[in-house]
Amino acid sequence: MxxxxxxxxxxxxxxxxxxxxxxxxxxxxxxxxxxxxxxxxxxxxxPWNVCEAGYASLENGYTAYTPNAGLLELREGISSYLNEQFSLSYDAKSEIICTVGASQAIDLAFRSILDTGDEVIIVEPGFVAYSPAVTLAGGTPVPLETVEEDEFKLTSEKLKSAITDKTKAVLICFPSNPTGATMTEEELEDVAQVIKDHDLLVLSDEIYAELTYDQTHYSIARIPGMRERTILISGFSKAFAMTGWRLGYVTGPEEILSVMLTIHQYTMMCAPTIAQHGALEALRNGRxxxxxxxxxxxxxxxxxxxxxxxxxxxxxxxxxxxxxxxxxxxxxxxxxxxxxxxxxxxxxxxxxxxxxxxxxxxxxxxxxxxxxxxxxxxxxxxxxxxxxxxx
Structure with a gap:
């Protein structure tokens, strides 16, 4: 049996x-x-004002589905926030999707871009969910180790050594879980040049972007030629202390986001309505x-x-x-x-x-x-x- x-x-x-x-x-x-x-x-x-916004959404009867991509008001808030904080520009209507945590965004991204046999280079030490998400999407995870001597940063030389004719994307996470490593604009530019030279996509998990202590966080999506090949993933769990609310978001090229939205429609419908109202309050009054x-x-x-x-x-x-x-x-x-x-x-x-x-x-x-x-x-x-x- x-x-x-x-x-x-x-x-x-x-x-x-x-x-x-x-x-x-x-x-x-x-x-x-x-x-x-x-x-x-x-x-x-x-924070209490975020909780109150969640309560208010219930009291006001906001218990139905939202648009699949999330409340437009929230997506507009995310768009403005990314622009103000990180100098990133995304269209709220076509380049932002609200997800059930950043983890769902990662899953959606891989299912949207991978075919059987495609390889994804995963910078390690890294979050434990990355490789399984690639595997479940039919891809092949390719670990790429960083070392303490390099401050656990990704170097262009190491990246070049891991690329094959099957490589489709590179996954990076800076600030890093688990090492806390960060990368400067210049260091990211070196890596970005390799990614562009080999016509790859990059998934940039920036869930800890706000928690950068000794420098200003710089997204790889800001580098010329990278916005159109970067899927940026973030959310409200870490910086806004909203882990249990399960509210993340993904931004990127409309061509990829439209496929992600279709999968999202079939598998999740939309992110929790209450959480979206709470996140909107966090953006407005949570700094x-x-x-x-x-x-x-x-x-x-x-x-x-x-x-x-x-x-x-x-x-x-x-x-x-x-x-x-x-x-x-x-x-x-x-x-x-x-x-x-x-x-x-x-x-x-x-x-x-x-x-x-x-x-x-x-x-x-x-x-x-x-x-x-x-x-x-x-x-x-x-x-x-x-x-x-x-x-």
């Missing part, structure tokens, strides 16, 4: 492994007195809250990175997002062993670096999107663990 049932399962889907992030989150949830530095989610509650949260993340970043380096876990200063990516190679443990022992011995949950790609082995990801008080206690426990296991 089990053999018959297994024959019903998609071979593509059966290749997928469960999320390594969720594994440790689930373990931690079953234990007491655990400080979780695992899941990448702001510890801030969604002060965004800056307040960003200041707090910066303080926490400085504290945790300094602490890791002091205890002998080499850690570069992340330029964005809310993750530290310390090296645990000095302990002699694998990232899996380190994370498991730390959880069981000291009740601190971190994510082993290898789940973000082979280049992540020897590191762990620690989210500092938690209170400074919790971080201070977590650092004490980690330092005690390191001292005990490296004597």
């Amino acid at each position: 089990s053999q018959v049932q297994s024959d019903y399962v998609s071979k593509n889907a059966s290749k997928l492994k469960p999320s390594g992030i969720r594994k440790f989150f689930d373990l931690a949830s079953q234990m007491e007195n655990v400080i979780s530095l695992g899941v990448g989610e702001p510890d801030f509650v969604t 002060e809250d965004l800056e307040r949260m960003k200041r707090s993340y910066r303080q926490r970043r400085n504290f945790i990175v300094k602490s890791f380096n002091r205890m002998g876990l080499s850690c570069r200063m992340p330029g964005g997002a809310f993750y530290a990516f310390p090296s645990i190679q000095s302990t002699g443990m694998s990232s899996d062993e380190f994370a498991e022992k730390l959880l069981h011995e000291e009740r601190v949950a971190v994510v082993p670096g290898h789940v973000f790609g082979e280049g992540g082995e020897g590191y762990v990801r620690c989210s500092y999107a938690t209170s400074l008080e919790s971080l201070q206690e977590a650092v004490k426990r980690i330092e005690r663990f390191v001292n005990k296991n490296t004597e």
